[in-house]
Amino acid sequence: PDLKADNITEKHLLRHGDVLFAAKGTKNFAAWYESKNQPSVASTSFFVIRLYESVSNKILPEFLVWLINHPTAQKFLKGKAIGTSIVSISKTVLEELEISIPDILIQKAILKISQLHNTEKSLRQQIETLREKQIQQQIINAIK
Structure with a gap:
């Protein structure tokens, strides 16, 4: 739906580089917001991590996404998730996630x-798919 400017405060709009x-x-994952075109607001299912100037020169948003999506961080977060039918991770738990910033x-x-x-994993999967098609075609051709 279209966002009406009079209903949204500036602080709620996503900015380029928000995580x-x-x-x-x-599925608890992180994603980097890259768009600069249309105003967007995150749904209530998302936390918005905004890297302010004091830290933006120390950590890349893409790297923060990589860290949060890393299996070690995911294991920590999943271990702290609460709820039965719809699990969730609290802001406090996310803040407890320790990260090293090189x-x-x-x-x-x-x-x-x-x-x-x-890229390598994707190419391997494509090769496997093409190889499977090739073998199946050879089998079909052999029985004709």
């Missing part, structure tokens, strides 16, 4: 390695 954390439900150059290197690893 969104899905605090409710079975130098910006190291953060960039980690992100690049992670991106290359994800």
Whole structure:
């Protein structure tokens, strides 16, 4: 739906570089907000982590997303989740998550390695899918 400017205060609008954390439900993940075009507001299922100037030169939003989505952090967060039908992670639990912040150059290197690893996994999956199709086609051709 369209956002009416008179109903929303500026502080609720997402800004480029905000980190969104899905605090409710079975999938608790972080995502980096990149859009600069249309005004957007996070739903109440998300916490918005805003990196202010005092820390924005020390940690990249993309790196914070990577840290929160890392299996070690996810294990910690899942272990502290509360609720039965709809589990949630409280702001306090998210604040308890301890993170190490390396130098910006190291953060960039980690992100690049992670991106290359994800690309490799995707390519391996594509190769596996194509190989499966090839084998199935060869089997069909053999019985014709």
